[in-house]
Every structure is written in C-alpha cells, then in structure tokens.
Amino acid sequence: MSKYFIPVLFLIIFIVSVIKKVKPYDAFTLGAKSAIPFAVSIFPYLVSIFVLTELFEISGISSLLTKALTPFFNLMGIPTELTKLVLIKPFSGSGSLAILTEIFTKYGTDSYLARSACVIYGSSETVFYIAAVYFANAKTKKLLTPILISLFASFCSCVFACFICRLM
Amino acid sequence: MNVIFGLVLILSTAVMVFINPDGVLSAMLLGGEKALDLTMKMVVIYAVWLGVFALLEQSKLSNFFAKALKPVNKFLFGPLPEKASDFISLNISANMLGMSGATTPMGIKAIEELEKHPNTEYAITMFFVINATSIQIIPSSVMALRSSMGSLSPADIIIPTILATLISSIVGIILVKVFVKKPKSKLNRYV
Numbered sequence: 001m002s003k004y005f006i007p008v009l010f011l012i013i014f015i016v017s018v019i020k021k022v023k024p025y026d027a028f029t030l031g032a033k034s035a036i037p038f039a040v041s042i043f044p045y046l047v048s049i050f051v052l053t054e055l056f057e058i059s060g061i062s063s064l065l066t067k068a069l070t071p072f073f074n075l076m077g078i079p080t081e082l083t084k085l086v087l088i089k090p091f092s093g094s095g096s097l098a099i100l101t102e103i104f105t106k107y108g109t110d111s112y113l114a115r116s117a118c119v120i121y122g123s124s125e126t127v128f129y130i131a132a133v134y135f136a137n138a139k140t141k142k143l144l145t146p147i148l149i150s151l152f153a154s155f156c157s158c159v160f161a162c163f164i165c166r167l168m
Numbered sequence: 169m170n171v172i173f174g175l176v177l178i179l180s181t182a183v184m185v186f187i188n189p190d191g192v193l194s195a196m197l198l199g200g201e202k203a204l205d206l207t208m209k210m211v212v213i214y215a216v217w218l219g220v221f222a223l224l225e226q227s228k229l230s231n232f233f234a235k236a237l238k239p240v241n242k243f244l245f246g247p248l249p250e251k252a253s254d255f256i257s258l259n260i261s262a263n264m265l266g267m268s269g270a271t272t273p274m275g276i277k278a279i280e281e282l283e284k285h286p287n288t289e290y291a292i293t294m295f296f297v298i299n300a301t302s303i304q305i306i307p308s309s310v311m312a313l314r315s316s317m318g319s320l321s322p323a324d325i326i327i328p329t330i331l332a333t334l335i336s337s338i339v340g341i342i343l344v345k346v347f348v349k350k351p352k353s354k355l356n357r358y359v
Contacts, residue, residue: 005265013220017227024223031222035215038273043207050206051199052176058195059180060187094202101313109319118314118325122307123332127300131169134275134296139283143169146293149343150300157301157336164328 045132053091062087076159081113085120086158090127090151112165119161124154213269233257245291246350252281256295266304275299287351294344301336
C-alpha cells in the first residue's frame, strides 16, 4: 500500500501542473536549481555538528556520560542497554541507526529491548542536526529554549517507549 | 547553541589532550568528511524534492495542503503569513508521511519566511519543536530494517511508536505554549 503513495502523489502533481498550464521543465529546473545554494548554506553547520559529535564520541565523554546517567535512566525505566541509543539519537541519525542495528544483532529483532529501541528510534529526532540545518539561514541564533524543550519532550517519549513495550 | 557547542568542544578536547593528543585533528577531519558525505547526498535529494515542490507551488496544489491543515495550524501557531503557512503545511504533511527528504527544504523555507515578519518567535519555536519531536505516523524505515533482519512481526511497533510520538509532541507543544509568549497580534499585522 505505502509503496504506491509517493509515485501516485507525484503523478497527481505532474498531471495537475500540466492541466494548470505550468511549464513543467522550467518549473522543475527552477526548483532543482535552489538545491545547490541550500546545500552550500547548510554545509558549515553540518561540519560543526559532526566535528562536535566525533570529538564527543572519541574523547570518551559520551560513554562517561552514558555511565553517569545510567542509574537515573534505570530509575525512569530505561534499561542500561538502551541508554546509549537515547543519548546518541539527538546528535546523530547514522550513529543511532548503527546502535539500533547492533541491538538487533545482539538481542534479536523481536526482543523487548529491540522493540523498545525501535520505538525510541522512531519517535524521536536528531534534535541538534535539525537545529543546525533549519536555522542555517535564519537570523535568530537563540536556540537554547527550543532545543531544551525538544530534548525534554523526546526523553519523555523514550521513557514512555520502554514502558509501553512492556505492555504491548 | 554556542553554550552547548563551547562546553562540549572544550571538555572533549581537554580530555583528548591527556588520553590521545593525535586523535583531535583526525576526529575533527573525520567529522568534516561525514558532513560532506551527507551534504552530497542531500543536494541530490533536495534537488529532486525542490523540483517537485516547484510544480506543486506553481500549480497552486500547495494551497490544498495549507487548507487541509488550517485548523491544526491555527491551533498551533495562531495567525500565519500566507506563504509561511504553505511551507509549514507541506513540511508537516511530509513529516507525518515519513518523507524525510522533503521535510528539510520546506522547513528551512518556512523559517526563512516566518523571519520576514515581526513577532514570529513563538511560531518559529513551535515549528522547530514540532519538527524536533517527530510526528511521523508510520515508522517505515525502522520496519524495513527490522524485517530485513528477520523480524516475525515488524509492524508490531507501529502503535507504540505512534503513541510515543504523540507523547513527545504533546509535551513539546505544551512546553512551548507555557514558556514562549504568544503574540497577541492579529493576522492583518502581518500583511
């Protein structure tokens, strides 16, 4: 069912734009053209975030933080095996995907840990990455409040994920 | 962002000076390389999606999404400038459907558009929090990975994921409503 969604949607868009007498080649090219300045403006912000993530990982601070927060996470019902995923997810999509795959291989895809990991992965976003990219062209750099709110809200969903997977 | 960035940067570099001084520069370069890889992938994804969006915009089909989401937008953001409302609606629709390539360009355009108007800090914060707390309905990529690694019922995470997503979005929306002041201005002030 879902595999038809994008092609059918695109088909509708293409047909309607021709009916509405939009010049499809001109319009599509104009849109595609704006991708380059887009990518150029985003690149420096991505570099900053990725440099930070690498240093954070390799210096061992991330695993130190994981260890330090584990008792608190356990108290909230998040198993020790999942704390790393919860902490990495806001920083790195590829990093958290690697952890998710690791959990699948280690504990099986249908275990409680794997299911909770799926829900944590699927219900939260890479907050810092989104902050960097969405605000790349923005004048405001006051991001602390929105980031803190998002991180707290994501943490709530992680706690909930570990709880609901015990029941369902 | 500067506070977090500075803090983590200083702490990790300080630790590295003691445990692995050679690793600092190479880790930073590796980060840069990963950023470039991602950017290259993004250019292609953006080009295709922005091409499709240009058709959507010029054929006025984008108004359809804006109209469909009008009540939601009104509740979340209050009065919105027309163009920003279009981009926000497209971003939210793409988010819900899990079209991750499409969300980012629309998100950046929405924030740019919002910034052209006064008193939009509330709307910008709300928009960011909604994007950063995930509003995807079907976690299709996770399900695909799960079934490819041998899961017997890859779909059994759908309902828990939707519920967890709802929780984070509701918590985020409430916190924005509590902590960020909503401007009392009417729509005509924007125009």
